[in-house]
Amino acid sequence: xxxxxxxxxxxxxxxxxxxxxxxxxxxxxxxxxxxxxxxxxxxxxxxxxxxxxxxxxxxxxxxxxxxxxxxxxxxxxxxxxxxxxxxxxxxxxxxxxxxxxxxxxxxxxxxxxxxxxxxxxxxxxxxxxxxxxxxxxxxxxxxxxxxxxxxxxxxxxxxxxxxxxxxxxxxxxxxxxxxxxxxxxxxxxxxxxxxxxxxxxxxxxxxxxxxxxxxxxxxxxxxxxxxxxxxxxxxxxxxxxxxxxxxxxxxxxxxxxxxxxxxxxxxxxxxxxxxxxxxxxxxxxxxxxxxxxxxxxxxxxxxxxxxxxxxxxxxxxxxxxxxxxxxxxxxxxxxxxxxxxxxxxxxxxxxxxxxxxxxxxxxxxxxxxxxxxxxxxxxxxxxxxxxxxxxxxxxxxxxxxxxxxxxxxxxxxxxxxxxxxxxxxxxxxxxxxxxxxxxxxxxxxxxxxxxxxxxxxxxxxxxxxxxxxxxxxxxxxxxxxxxxxxxxxxxxxxxxxxxxxxxxxxxxxxxxxxxxxxxxxxxxxxxxxxxxxxxxxxxxxxxxxxxxxxxxxxxxxxxxxxxxxxxxxxxxxxxxxxxxxxxxxxxxxxxxxxxxxxxxxx
Amino acid sequence: xxxxxxxxxxxxxxxxxxxxxxxxxxxxxxxxxxxxxxxxxxxxxxxxxxxxxxxxxxxxxxxxxxxxxxxxxxxxxxxxxxxxxxxxxxxxxxxxxxxxxxxxxxxxxxxxxxxxxxxxxxxxxxxxxxxxxxxxxxxxxxxxxxxxxxxxxxxxxxxxxxxxxxxxxxxxxxxxxxxxxxxxxxxxxxxxxxxxxxxxxxxxxxxxxxxxxxxxxxxxxxxxxxxxxxxxxxxxxxxxxxxxxxxxxxxxxxxxxxxxxxxxxxxxxxxxxxxxxxxxxxxxxxxxxxxxxxxxxxxxxxxxxxxxxxxxxxxxxxxxxxxxxxxxxxxxxxxxxxxxxxxxxxxxxxxxxxxxxxxxxxxxxxx
Numbered sequence: 022x023x024x025x026x027x028x029x030x031x032x033x034x035x036x037x038x039x040x041x042x043x044x045x046x047x048x049x050x051x052x053x054x055x056x057x058x059x060x061x062x063x064x065x066x067x068x069x070x071x072x073x074x075x076x077x078x079x080x081x082x083x084x085x086x087x088x089x090x091x092x093x094x095x096x097x098x099x100x101x102x103x104x105x106x107x108x109x110x111x112x113x114x115x116x117x118x119x120x121x122x123x124x125x126x127x128x129x130x131x132x133x134x135x136x137x138x139x140x141x142x143x144x145x146x147x148x149x150x151x152x153x154x155x156x157x158x159x160x161x162x163x164x165x166x167x168x169x170x171x172x173x174x175x176x177x178x179x180x181x182x183x184x185x186x187x188x189x190x191x192x193x194x195x196x197x198x199x200x201x202x203x204x205x206x207x208x209x210x211x212x213x214x215x216x217x218x219x220x221x222x223x224x225x226x227x228x229x230x231x232x233x234x235x236x237x238x239x240x241x242x243x244x245x246x247x248x249x250x251x252x253x254x255x256x257x258x259x260x261x262x263x264x265x266x267x268x269x270x271x272x273x274x275x276x277x278x279x280x281x282x283x284x285x286x287x288x289x290x291x292x293x294x295x296x297x298x299x300x301x302x303x304x305x306x307x308x309x310x311x312x313x314x315x316x317x318x319x320x321x322x323x324x325x326x327x328x329x330x331x332x333x334x335x336x337x338x339x340x341x342x343x344x345x346x347x348x349x350x351x352x353x354x355x356x357x358x359x360x361x362x363x364x365x366x367x368x369x370x371x372x373x374x375x376x377x378x379x380x381x382x383x384x385x386x387x388x389x390x391x392x393x394x395x396x397x398x399x400x401x402x403x404x405x406x407x408x409x410x411x412x413x414x415x416x417x418x419x420x421x422x423x424x425x426x427x428x429x430x431x432x433x434x435x436x437x438x439x440x441x442x443x444x445x446x447x448x449x450x451x452x453x454x455x456x457x458x459x460x461x462x463x464x465x466x467x468x469x470x471x472x473x474x475x476x477x478x479x480x481x482x483x484x485x486x487x488x489x490x491x492x493x494x495x496x497x498x499x500x501x502x503x504x505x506x507x508x509x510x511x512x513x514x515x516x517x518x519x520x521x522x523x524x525x526x527x528x529x530x531x532x533x534x535x536x537x538x539x540x541x542x543x544x545x546x547x548x549x550x551x552x553x554x555x556x557x558x559x560x561x562x563x564x565x566x567x568x569x570x571x572x573x574x575x576x577x578x579x580x581x582x583x584x585x586x587x588x589x590x591x592x593x594x595x596x597x598x599x600x601x602x603x604x605x606x607x608x609x610x611x612x613x614x615x616x617x618x619x620x621x622x623x
Numbered sequence: 624x625x626x627x628x629x630x631x632x633x634x635x636x637x638x639x640x641x642x643x644x645x646x647x648x649x650x651x652x653x654x655x656x657x658x659x660x661x662x663x664x665x666x667x668x669x670x671x672x673x674x675x676x677x678x679x680x681x682x683x684x685x686x687x688x689x690x691x692x693x694x695x696x697x698x699x700x701x702x703x704x705x706x707x708x709x710x711x712x713x714x715x716x717x718x719x720x721x722x723x724x725x726x727x728x729x730x731x732x733x734x735x736x737x738x739x740x741x742x743x744x745x746x747x748x749x750x751x752x753x754x755x756x757x758x759x760x761x762x763x764x765x766x767x768x769x770x771x772x773x774x775x776x777x778x779x780x781x782x783x784x785x786x787x788x789x790x791x792x793x794x795x796x797x798x799x800x801x802x803x804x805x806x807x808x809x810x811x812x813x814x815x816x817x818x819x820x821x822x823x824x825x826x827x828x829x830x831x832x833x834x835x836x837x838x839x840x841x842x843x844x845x846x847x848x849x850x851x852x853x854x855x856x857x858x859x860x861x862x863x864x865x866x867x868x869x870x871x872x873x874x875x876x877x878x879x880x881x882x883x884x885x886x887x888x889x890x891x892x893x894x895x896x897x898x899x900x901x902x903x904x905x906x907x908x909x910x911x912x913x914x915x916x917x918x919x920x921x922x923x924x925x926x927x928x929x930x931x932x933x934x935x936x937x938x939x940x941x942x943x944x945x946x947x948x949x950x951x952x953x954x955x956x957x958x959x960x961x962x963x964x965x966x967x968x969x970x971x972x973x974x975x976x977x978x979x980x981x982x983x984x985x986x987x988x989x990x
Contacts, residue, residue: 068693324743
């Protein structure tokens with residue numbers, strides 16, 4: 022089938038894998054190109070997985086930033102074994118002081134499965150309201166901290182409704198393999214496909230008490246972790262609490278119990294004659310003809326040799342920042358591509374992440390937090406129209422607890438005082454008082470005692486928040502790297518304060534049996550962090566939003582680039598608003614929806 | 624070279640035996656690091672001389688690739704072994720006709736041919752080597768011997784000849800430091816970690832006493848020097864030999880300064896035998912950045928060195944024992960013994976449950 026592909030999919034994560042899965046099963050010829058390696062589970066090799074339960078895999082040895090003219094030149098960084106190297110392919114962001122800094126933020130993971138190999142697996146749906154925030158806000162009262170009416174002006178309805186996406190949510194949950202509970206979710210499901218969740222970690226009891234005391238209807242956080250045999254992917258569950266390892270967030274699962282797109286959607290079709298997966302291949306650009314057909318996908322193979330391939334339909338799903346970058350780099354290569362992809366000025370604009378943050382406390386007692394998956398309890402109490410309107414907000418979000426964070430000794434130390442990948446180790450090494458007896462006390466106080474509750478909420482879309490090509494910084498192939506320019510709207514800051522307080526209340530009421538006075542020592546939104554402008558939570562969305570108006574969007578409702586006949590973009594970049602929950606399941610559901618559309622064309 | 628410090632390995636397998644790995648495995652561990660077009664030295668943090676082609680490559684220390692070994696027919700014996708994957712490529716556009724590797728890990732210095740990975744500039748071969756060992760090797764490229772152009776580690780043989788070098792998991796042979804440097808390093812890290820607190824010391828004494836020789840060999844087949852607290856100095860010795868080689872110079876300069884400074888403060892006692900108080904005083908001075916007698920001309924910032932040492936110490940104490948620290952999992956055991964359910968006595972850090980046997984008890988995970 023050399024060069025006779027029906028579909029070429031670029032990227033094997035949440036945006037690309039569902040399409041390959043559906044189209045291959047329908048008998049179409051699919052080629053998938055993935056920049057990163059194909060890291061396999063134990064069962065897929067002669068015995069050992071490329072993923073390990075090893076804290077130094079998540080945060081590796083020190084390296085030093087050598088990106089020319091970056092303001093953080095000379096600073097240390099510690100990337101995971103599947104993150105790109107910062108000196109080879111940095112993301113650059115413009116900091117509050119106007120200076121450019123290199124960051125690991127905005128990369129998920131470069132390997133087959135993409136970010137779904139490393140994520141915590143929180144697989145929430147967006148609420149029906151998340152799809153129509155423009156309509157919802159049109160007739161509402163004035164919003165807090167939005168004197169110029171930016172929020173109402175910039176809010177957009179999605180071109181599809183929750184009901185349009187619902188069957189695909191269910192399909193995604195079924196094929197990916199999700200465990201959780203449904204009751205008390207604000208997100209109706211047509212069919213029950215969840216596997217049974219594992220028993221919660223005992224420390225999560227405080228979250229139960231807190232949410233109950235506050236009247237927040239709770240449910241077991243849906244996680245992309247199987248807890249039973251999973252026939253659609255052929256995975257078997259070893260039994261007991263095998264999935265609760267503590268090596269969860271930022272670790273690939275050597276047993277394949279975490280439902281990455283590799284084990285759930287790609288491994289089941291791997292080996293079929295109509296599916297070809299080429300890992301370690303970096304797409305450099307796309308070429309098109311004068312009638313708007315992408316005719317060539319140009320890539321560098323595992324040895325760095327230039328290759329070309331073509332297909333009837335082309336799907337770009339490299340994660341929002343890298344997809345926008347690929348399209349912009351393609352526009353640099355040819356005037357025709359440029360004219361078509363930049364038919365309006367929106368490519369890269371309205372880049373989004375989430376408003377996120379939370380609260381943390383040291384709970385009474387001590388618990389073995391290493392016996393955990395990523396999260397136990399979630400609530401939609403802050404996604405109801407009542408909650409949103411009564412707080413003068415434009416949109417809602419989800420609240421859930423984290424169970425596995427800081428559950429291992431090195432991660433406790435290296436995230437002491439910092440939660441993100443750019444500043445890891447920083448506070449611990451500077452806090453030289455933590456030594457000997459004091460270090461013993463630090464562990465006594467913090468190991469197995471800390472509990473955090475997080476929120477994930479919609480960020481206001483702003484045209485000025487955008488992805489560009491950096492004018493001077495080049496990757497190891499000589500291609501301009503992505504340049505992230507974004508800031509938080511005052512309403513975002515207000516929203517984060519409101520949500521952080523809700524998270525804190527859960528702990529305050531949970532910690533003292535419902536009286537509401539338990540001390541909470543950390544609380545806040547990400548905008549308050551020292552590097553708050555860089556922080557992305559690995560949720561990279563927008564920049565190529567879809568819509569019904571070609572003048573107001575980059576993609577049509579089927580995620581096809583308006584001026585192209587066969588070019589689709591299906592990672593998180595299609596989102597006009599970022600939703601009030603972790604985005605992966607919605608990206609997957611949308612890709613299943615687009616797959617149906619692609620099938621109708623083949 | 625090549626001395627096995629590990630408890631007697633039952634040589635059911637033979638070192639240097641070739642293991643068949645598919646091309647994808649090799650490329651998975653190669654492309655990200657070696658495929659590139661840049662000629663700028665973006666990966667030099669001071670560990671390479673200017674112009675060294677390794678400075679263009681990402682994480683050249685990863686080569687040869689050291690990985691676990693697993694034979695379903697003999698999992699127990701497998702645990703004593705590593706797979707070592709040699710990867711060769713040129714960076715000048717030339718393509719050699721044949722590449723093989725010759726080294727101390729194989730019998731009688733036999734040449735082991737590397738195979739061309741289809742359609743790429745890479746040559747590779749994977750061989751079995753016992754854990755806990757150090758070896759030297761050279762490539763034979765079209766009949767001529769040369770050093771590994773990727774791996775920066777080298778060793779000088781008795782006859783003055785330079786060889787490329789690698790070491791396998793759980794290695795305890797000194798590679799970076801002199802014995803006196805190790806001594807000071809141990810004393811310094813002792814003070815950072817909680818193991819030399821009164822309780823910590825009691826734990827270590829009890830823990831090491833109860834480990835009889837048989838248990839050491841079966842449960843902790845990776846070798847350790849049991850006179851060390853938790854193997855931190857050994858961990859750092861390996862880390863600066865490989866992953867963080869750019870930090871070796873910091874240690875060399877600062878340990879020298881500290882040695883001189885301690886001897887100045889007390890000319891009558893060897894630094895390794897000096898009182899805990901001497902080290903605590905030094906530590907506090909380093910934390911403040913103001914150390915009387917410090918050679919600021921040689922090393923500007925003693926506080927920076929202390930910070931480096933703290934990161935390395937805590938990592939070495941709690942990283943998987945294959946990295947050479949956390950000896951006999953003593954760091955993990957310290958936590959699992961210290962933190963127990965007050966009612967049931969059950970541990971509140973059950974690390975064994977999810978680690979591979981024989982270190983842990985997970986019946987699925989193989990490491």
